[in-house]
Amino acid sequence: MQSKTRQRVWLIAVPLIVAVGAVGFVWGGVYNVAADDMHTRPVHFLLETARERSILTRAGRVEVPSGLDEPARIVQGAGNYAAMCAGCHLAPSMAETEMSQGLNPAPPDLSKYEVDAAKAFWVIKHGIKASGMPAWGKNMDDEYIWNMAAFLQLLPTLDAAAYKELVDSSQGHAHGGGETQGDGHVDAAAEDHPAPSEPANNAMPHTPPPGVDDDHHGSIPGDAEVGMVESNPAPDTPEAGDGHTRTH
Structure with a gap:
């Protein structure tokens, strides 16, 4: 018991x-x-395994379209890769960047790393939590994402010159709308025509009172201008017969 x-x-x-x-x-x-403190081995193994199994399970449901080897797809994907991905995932003969060195987990160098097309599509579209990998599907249609996946199939085979040629022949950062500048670009027109400065101390412009000419609002008007009337002088005070002044 x-x-x-x-x-x-x-x-x-x-x-x-x-x-x-x-x-x-x-x-x-x-x-x-x-991010500059590495995971312990057990934690790293757990996170890596969970991530890979999650991607594999979901990418297995993705249907890969035909024609990923079409040159137009690859060229278009190259432009977006250079603008949106190379800063972290690098390019042929490209040195590590501040971004790629500062992320944990470290992003793979896709110029040396072969990826499955379905996995690439799923990761680009949905991103990966707590890894720095964004979900580009919020701003890109599937067709543009597939173009990037198509380019990734070719990327590990390219040298620096071939990569540059593909990027230069593309339209650059273009995926049907929603593109943003990530390089601190400032419109030249705004630099040539700066906004007018505010009045000192945010003072309101002076408005003369009604009936006063604005050309003379700073002067003090004379007596005639304001219709002042001279006051009557005090009457003479009579004197008494003894020569003293009478007071009342």
Whole structure:
């Protein structure tokens, strides 16, 4: 009887202790999430496995269209790759960038890394949580994403000259609308025609009162202008016969 009671206590106590410990671990900020601090091997293995299995499961449902080897697709995909991806995933003979060095997990160098077309499409469209990989599908139609996936099939076979030739022959960053400038571009017209400066101290322009000429609003008008009337002089004070002035 006592052994069964002890078993029940342990069955309740152990999960409770684990739960309290997990809450304390998370709430106490014990785990360092800084990108410049590498994951421990068990955590790295867990995250890598979860990511790869998740992508594989979902990419397996993607139907790959025909014609991914069409030159027009590849050229169009090259322009968007150079504008949107090369900063992290690099290009042939391209040195690591500030972005690629600062991300954790480190983005793969796709100029040296072969990717399956369906996986490439799924990752480009949906992104990957907490990795720095955005979901480009929010701003790109599937057709443009497939063009990038088509280009990625060819990218590992290119040298720097061939890569540059493809990018130069493309339309650059173009995917049917929603493109944004990521290089701090400033409109030249705005530089040539800066906005007018505000009045000092944000003062409102002076408006003369009604009936006063604006040309003279700073002067003080004379008596005649304001219709002032000279006051009557005080009457003479009569003198008494003894030569003293009478006061009342």
